[in-house]
Amino acid sequence: MTTTASKVAVERRAGALGALVTGVDLAAGIDDETFSVVRQAFLDHQVICLRGQENLTPAGQLEFAARWGTISIHPYVASLEGHPGLMRIYDPNPVTQTWHADTTHTARPPGITLLLARTIPPYGGDTMWSNIQRVYEDLSPGLRGTLDGLRAVHRGTELAASAGLSEQDVTVTHPVVIHHPVTGRPGLYVNGNYTARIDGWTDEESAPLLSFLYARVGRPEYVYRHHWRVGDLVIWDNRATQHAVVGDTAGAERTLHRVTIEGGEPA
Template sequence: MTLSIQRNGAVGALVSGVDLRALSQSDLHTLRDAFAEHGALFFHGQQLTPEQHIVLAESWGDINVNRFFRAVPEHPRIAEVRKEPDQTVNIGGGWHTDHSYDQIPALGSMLYAREVPAFGGDTLFASTCAAYDSLSDGLKRTLLGLRAVHSSRHVFGAQSAYVQSAGDRLGNADAASQDAVHPVVIRHPLSGRPSLYVNPAFTLQFEGWTPMESAPLLEMLYRHIARPEHTWRFHWQPGSLAFWDNRATWHLAVNDYHGERRLMHRITLEGGPLEAYSH
C-alpha cells in the first residue's frame, strides 16, 4: 500500500493507502506534516476496535477525556457520539470548535464511524486559517489586538436547552464551569499560520467589550468563516475516520437523517497553550 494525500478545498485532506492499525514511523511522520498543513485528515475503510482506536490516538499524543460526553461502555477514554432513530437532536449540530472554553484547549479529535445512516449525516468543516487570510488588512489589524471570552456554562450547564434535549448522551453539568480567554487570532501551534479563534457555540464576547458591542463583529466573523469557499463536506461510511485540529477548523454535524441511527466513537487529544499571532 502506498500512502497518498489528496487535499480538499480550503480544509483537510483525504488520506488513502494506509491501514491505521499498522502505521510505520515514516507514515506517522508524513501524517503529522499533513495534519499541520491541512488542519484535518480523512480516511475511509478502516477497521478499528476500540482498543486499536486508543493505540492510534496514543501514537499521536496524550488522550483528553471530555467531561460532558457519555463514554462508550467499558471504554472511559472513548466518547460516544450517538443519535437514535427516535431522537431529533444531534451532538454538534451547529458550527463550533471543541473545547475552546478550556484555557488549554484540546488539540482535536479522532472521530470513527461505526454506524451511519443510508443518506446524510455528513460533517461540515471550515478552515479558520483560510478565513483569516481572506479578511481585509484593515480588519486583520483590528482583530490582532483583541481577545475573546469563551465559556462552557451556557452549552453544557444544567440550564442549557441543548443539555436538556440531549437526554443521557450528555452529563456532568456541574462541571460546566470553565471560562477561558484566548486571542482572537492565534498563531497555529503546528503550522505557525494565523487562525481565527472564535466560534458561535462557546465565544461570549470580546474581552473588555459588552456582549451587545461584541455581537455584530462576532456575527460578521461567523458568517465569514462559514462561507462556502472556506468549507468542505465529509461523507461518512462505516469505517471512516476524521481527525481534525480544533485550532485550525470548525465543524458541524448535519442533522438530516431522522429515523435512523448514527453512532460514532470519539477520542480527543490533549493540546497546548495558545499564543496570539503577531506579524
C-alpha cells in the same frame, strides 16, 4: 502485516482544506515512517480521512490516538465504558450543528480530534469543516489588525451546567486570533457555540462583530464537506478548523467514536 509509507496515497478533496488518505490499515499497524506521512498530510490539509478502518477496535483507536499526544478526557461527557477518552457521538443536535471548535471554554482545548464512523444513516449526517486560518487571512488588513489585539470570553453550554459545573468552571478568555503551535499560521478563534462576547465589551457591542465573523466561517469557499462511510477515521486540527454537522438524518441511527488529544493554551 504493517502498513508501509510506500502504500499511502493522499488526495486533496476541497480547495480550502481536507484530504483523503488511502493505503493505511490501522488494525494491522503502521510503522513510524508511515505515521510521519500521515501526520504531514494532517498538517498540510488540516482535515484528513483515513478510509477503510472498520476493523479498528476501540482499544486500537485509543492506541493510535496516543501516537498524536496525550488523550484528553472530556470535562463532563462520559467515555465509553472501559475505554477512558473514547466518546460515543450520535444524532446531530443544535450544539453540533453550529460552527464550532471543540470545548474552547476550557483553558487548554483539545488540539486534535479523531472520529471513527461506526454506524452511518442511508442519507444525511455529513460533517463540514472550515479553514479558520484562511478565513482570517482573507479579512482586510484593518480588521485583522483590530482582531489581533482582542481577547474573547468563552463559556460552556447548558450541558455543562446540567453536569454540575459552575459558570466559573467553564468560563475562560482566549485571544481572538491564535497562532498554530507547529506551523505558526494565524487563525480566527471565536465560534458560535462557546464565545459569549469580546473581553471588555458588552454583549450588545460584541454581537455585530461576532455575527460577521461567524458568517465568514460558514462561507462555501472555506469549507470541506465530508460524506461519511462506515470505517472512515477523520482526523482534524482543532486549532486550525471549525466544524458543524448537517442535521438531515431524519432520525436514522448515526454512531461515531471520538477521541481528542490535549492541546496547549491558545496563543
